[in-house]
Amino acid sequence: MHTFKTVSDIRIAPGGAAKLDLLIEGLSSNKRVAIVTDKGVRSLGLMDSGIDALESAGFDVMIFDQVVADPPEAIMQEIADGIRAFGAGLVIGFGGGSPMDTAKVAAHLAGCDQPLETMYGVDNAKGPKLPLLLIPTTSGTGSEVTNVAILTTGKTAKKGVVADSLYADRVLLDAELTLGLPASITAATGIDAMVHAIEAYTSIRLKNPMSDALALTALRKLRNNIVQAVNEPTNLDARNEMLIGAMIAGQAFSNAPCAAVHALAYPLGGFFHVPHGLSNALVLTEVMKYNQPKADHWYAEIATDLGVGQSGSALVDEMLRIKDATKVPQTLTEVNIPSDAIIMMADDAMTKDRLLMNNARVMTHEAVVKIYETIL
Ligand SMILES: NC(=O)c1ccc[n+]([C@@H]2O[C@H](COP(=O)([O-])OP(=O)(O)OC[C@H]3O[C@@H](n4cnc5c(N)ncnc54)[C@H](O)[C@@H]3O)[C@@H](O)[C@H]2O)c1
Ligand SMILES: [Fe+2]
Known part of the structure; x- marks a missing residue:
């Protein structure tokens, strides 16, 4: 038997990230949006026009930009706690594999009561997670369409969470975001x-x-x-x-x-x-x-x-x-x-x-x- 799963809603639109208000239509009725990214991506201004569009359309936006490369589990937990406290109804992962993986796990942690330490390995993360939109800014990991998130645990070890509940609800591929890579x-x-x-x-x-x-x-x-x-x-x-x-x-x-x-x-x-x-x-x-x-x-x-x-x-x-x-x-x-x-x-x-x-x-x-x- 062969099984094949993937994200069911994938949009390819150069320039599309500027119209975030239209892009998130139908994902959540809650008007609070959490964006997970890193300081490098944020400082490039890649999400500025998208955030303006969201705010003009009446959304409350909170940005979590503390992601670092090879994200440690403590940062995922910290961001998940922040997303909960903010009361977000939608999580957007915006960046390379590190912000996208962090957004996947944080949306999961914020959406259910499962402790992170029980999620490692294959099929152990059960969900439900908050609605999740992923927008890659590197052309590499494919994390936007995978059921995988890679975390750094302790000082050096890298561990994976692999579970279908990590699949995003929607993906945007906007190649204009990668022009400055x-x-x-x-x-x-x-x-x-x-x-x-x-x-x-x-x-x-x-x-x-x-x-x-x-x-x-x-x-x-x-x-x-x-x-x-x-x-x-x-x-x-x-x-x-x-x-x-x-x-x-x-x-x-x-x-x-x-x-x-x-x-x-x-x-x-x-x-x-x-x-x-x-x-x-x-x-x-x-x-x-x-x-x-x-x-x-x-x-x-x-x-x-x-x-x-x-x-x-x-x-x-x-x-x-x-x-x-x-x-x-x-x-x-x-x-x-x-x-x-x-x-x-x-x-x-x-x-x-x-x-x-x-x-x-x-x-x-x-x-x-x-x-x-x-x-x-
Ligand atoms: N989930 C998966 O399926 C999967 C698969 C492979 C790798 N990974 C994980 O993904 C991470 C690596 O992701 P990555 O290679 O995309 O790198 P990254 O997300 O760590 O980013 C690397 C650097 O590129 C910068 N950057 C990102 N977009 C940019 C842009 N458009 N212009 C200029 N700079 C930009 C970032 O600020 C950062 O400094 C690792 O943690 C790895 O383990 C996950
Ligand atoms: Fe890889």
């Missing part, structure tokens, strides 16, 4: 989206025909536009294709989950705060080479679909070319990770059962250490 973030988040599609297509446990079709479509859009989006930041067509590609990749991996690339990437973010997309870019091609004995035929299908060759190695080579062309760092040393951290990171990566159980080839501690050593 710096080249390094465009590159890293774009590669993150490509990893989502590659891992969905090769996910052994829940691979399904809908995710396969979406993964291939996503990869075509992302591969054909990533270099242009990095080099010509204000090219709206390239930005729109990247945003749609990242969203479609999110739909794919929300149903055919990610695997070892993400498992090996998480310790880089958890221990050393390497941005999520960059962590994935760093480990991607070596994990693909490790997986080739089991996943080569799938890599070859993707390469053929992209028109870059007919072998699995052609896809590995294409991803190496994209990493070069978008100038992402290629070694752990470049992101200040020392060799004596490798064992600790490998220990941590091996705890990511939620991801490793989907990997095409069984991952061993020894293999993880070798992969980290190769990219040192």
Whole structure:
């Protein structure tokens, strides 16, 4: 049996975020709206005209901008408490994966009495949550259409809440919001989206025909536009294709989950705060080479679909070319990770059962250490 779920209301409208009053129609009868974001996104002024539109239409708006990258659980709880105290009827997550994940969990915490510590893992968050609108400003995580939120627990560990109750009620893709995204973030988040599609297509446990079709479509859009989006930041067509590609990749991996690339990437973010997309870019091609004995035929299908060759190695080579062309760092040393951290990171990566159980080839501690050593 195959099951496929996604957000049922997705709107693609460059410039649409300026008309937030129209966009939220039908989501809640309560006129208090909570916006969850980070200080960087807020300072860019991306939501200003949308907030003006809401206020002119008689809505009360409260902004929670204390989200930080790889959001810690304490911030989610603090924002949820604030949303409750404000009496919001609608939560809007506005930003990259960090604000969107925070909005998902905060809307959940504010909408029911379930304690956060009981939500971690798969299908443990039950809801109900407050109505939720998500508006991405990076083209990467696909969080706007996934049932996943990633939190930092304690000092370094990253944990996931995975549950259908996290799906947003509505999504807006407004590519104008991404025009100012710096080249390094465009590159890293774009590669993150490509990893989502590659891992969905090769996910052994829940691979399904809908995710396969979406993964291939996503990869075509992302591969054909990533270099242009990095080099010509204000090219709206390239930005729109990247945003749609990242969203479609999110739909794919929300149903055919990610695997070892993400498992090996998480310790880089958890221990050393390497941005999520960059962590994935760093480990991607070596994990693909490790997986080739089991996943080569799938890599070859993707390469053929992209028109870059007919072998699995052609896809590995294409991803190496994209990493070069978008100038992402290629070694752990470049992101200040020392060799004596490798064992600790490998220990941590091996705890990511939620991801490793989907990997095409069984991952061993020894293999993880070798992969980290190769990219040192
Ligand atoms: N829920 C999921 O399905 C899922 C999937 C993958 C990753 N994640 C999580 O998402 C987070 C990473 O998200 P991300 O990569 O989108 O980065 P992010 O949300 O952490 O943002 C990175 C930086 O980009 C800035 N930024 C965002 N939009 C901008 C814009 N339009 N212009 C200029 N700057 C902008 C932010 O202010 C921030 O400084 C991690 O916590 C990761 O674990 C979640
Ligand atoms: Fe990711």
